[in-house]
Amino acid sequence: MTDAKKQAALDYHSQPIPGKLSVEITKPTSSAKHLALAYSPGVAEPVREIAKDPENAYLYTGKGNLVAVISDGSAILGLGNLGALASKPVMEGKGLLFKRFAGINSIDIEVNAESPQAFIDTVARIADTWGGINLEDIKAPECFEIERALVEQCNIPVFHDDQHGTAIVTAAGMLNALDIAEKKLEDARIVCLGAGSAAIACMKLLVACGAKAENIYMLDRKGVIHSGRDDLNQYKAMFATETDLRTLDEAIEGADVFIGLSGPNLLSPEQLKKMADNPVVFACSNPDPEIHPDVANETRPDVIMATGRSDYPNQVNNVLGFPFIFRGALDVRATRINEEMKVAAVHALKDLAREPVPQDVLDAYEVDALEFGRGYIIPTPMDARLLDRVSSAVAQAAVDTGVARRPYPSHYPLTRVEDVYGG
Ligand SMILES: O=C([O-])CC(=O)C(=O)O
Numbered sequence: 003m004t005d006a007k008k009q010a011a012l013d014y015h016s017q018p019i020p021g022k023l024s025v026e027i028t029k030p031t032s033s034a035k036h037l038a039l040a041y042s043p044g045v046a047e048p049v050r051e052i053a054k055d056p057e058n059a060y061l062y063t064g065k066g067n068l069v070a071v072i073s074d075g076s077a078i079l080g081l082g083n084l085g086a087l088a089s090k091p092v093m094e095g096k097g098l099l100f101k102r103f104a105g106i107n108s109i110d111i112e113v114n115a116e117s118p119q120a121f122i123d124t125v126a127r128i129a130d131t132w133g134g135i136n137l138e139d140i141k142a143p144e145c146f147e148i149e150r151a152l153v154e155q156c157n158i159p160v161f162h163d164d165q166h167g168t169a170i171v172t173a174a175g176m177l178n179a180l181d182i183a184e185k186k187l188e189d190a191r192i193v194c195l196g197a198g199s200a201a202i203a204c205m206k207l208l209v210a211c212g213a214k215a216e217n218i219y220m221l222d223r224k225g226v227i228h229s230g231r232d233d234l235n236q237y238k239a240m241f242a243t244e245t246d247l248r249t250l251d252e253a254i255e256g257a258d259v260f261i262g263l264s265g266p267n268l269l270s271p272e273q274l275k276k277m278a279d280n281p282v283v284f285a286c287s288n289p290d291p292e293i294h295p296d297v298a299n300e301t302r303p304d305v306i307m308a309t310g311r312s313d314y315p316n317q318v319n320n321v322l323g324f325p326f327i328f329r330g331a332l333d334v335r336a337t338r339i340n341e342e343m344k345v346a347a348v349h350a351l352k353d354l355a356r357e358p359v360p361q362d363v364l365d366a367y368e369v370d371a372l373e374f375g376r377g378y379i380i381p382t383p384m385d386a387r388l389l390d391r392v393s394s395a396v397a398q399a400a401v402d403t404g405v406a407r408r409p410y411p412s413h414y415p416l417t418r419v420e421d422v423y424g425g
């Protein structure tokens with residue numbers, strides 16, 4: 003980023019007041035009568051009701067539309083382990099997106115935990131107060147055990163966004179990109195640079211969507227993950243292939259797809275040149291991709307290019323997923339976010355990209371046209387139709403698979419965030 007852009011980012015966060023979120027009051031407070039309802043003695047009534055039946059928390063408190071965004075700061079974006087407090091701008095940012103795109107209230111919680119177990123215990127103890135928990139920017143492999151334990155211990159959706167949000171959006175974009183390249187996921191040779199939480203979840207979901215595990219070459223810092231290595235954790239080991247290839251240089255030769263979930267500038271123009279025709283490149287490291295889109299487009303005019311960034315076309319970023327996935331899950335009081343709900347979100351995103359784009363979206367991006375093709379493989383985050391399409395698909399899948407504790411919402415389809423509480 004230029005110095006001016008860096009300063010603009012700092013000013014955005016500090017002005018006119020520090021931070022990106024604030025709390026608002028939803029009830030009248032202009033008289034002593036109001037205070038007697040809001041606080042002593044009136045507040046005792048909902049307390050008694052909730053003590054009788056915890057479900058009443060959904061009726062008398064904000065629980066049902068409240069998501070905790072929780073991190074330990076151990077894998078902030080593609081920046082690394084910078085500690086809990088430094089992750090706060092990202093977690094506030096997730097809260098901004100939850101509210102702006104899906105009308106969900108959220109509070110960010112940054113936990114200094116000395117071990118995964120300490121993190122699990124901290125979150126488990128505060129879990130009941132939320133409608134859902136979004137885990138964010140927690141490093142692998144600890145994130146897998148943390149999520150598994152919390153899903154088991156909590157009766158509300160617990161979702162590690164960097165795994166599943168990223169995987170859902172990547173899978174949707176990939177199905178469309180390969181269609182445009184006239185290739186099939188089943189046949190695609192895929193190179194995945196990175197073996198962290200997002201990489202492992204993306205590859206698992208791509209395999210669930212039809213990719214062949216033997217066509218996937220995953221690389222960590224030491225190179226290709228192959229069956230001869232004895233330094234692999236159980237998660238990486240799932241992607242160990244029988245191969246003589248050892249480096250990115252070797253693996254990229256003839257590859258149809260490059261997915262980067264690692265760090266900045268790790269794919270060179272020379273490596274991109276070695277890929278097959280119409281190469282699909284998802285350089286998703288944030289904020290700086292594995293190859294800059296300008297460099298990629300210059301190197302290969304036939305590239306189908308996506309990044310995680312808001313300032314280039316084809317933004318493959320979990321913002322297209324987590325606000326709406328939680329919206330759908332909260333609205334049917336799902337006990338968890340299961341595989342069927344994730345796959346429903348993939349298809350909703352994939353299909354929406356094939357529909358004509360409304361004028362307000364074109365205006366938001368200051369373009370004359372966006373048409374399904376190389377430059378538009380996935381809906382943009384500013385597309386208001388996401389609220390309806392993804393949330394309803396997720397809610398329906400929750401109902402169909404028996405994890406919903408409420409019926410499909412009668413106030414759906416949602417067209418505006420103002421309508422999320424129903425009529
Ligand atoms: O915050 C973003 O832009 C996407 C994300 O979750 C990450 O990179 O960790």
Ligand SMILES: [Mg+2]
Pocket residue numbers: 079138139163164
């Ligand atoms: Mg993240």
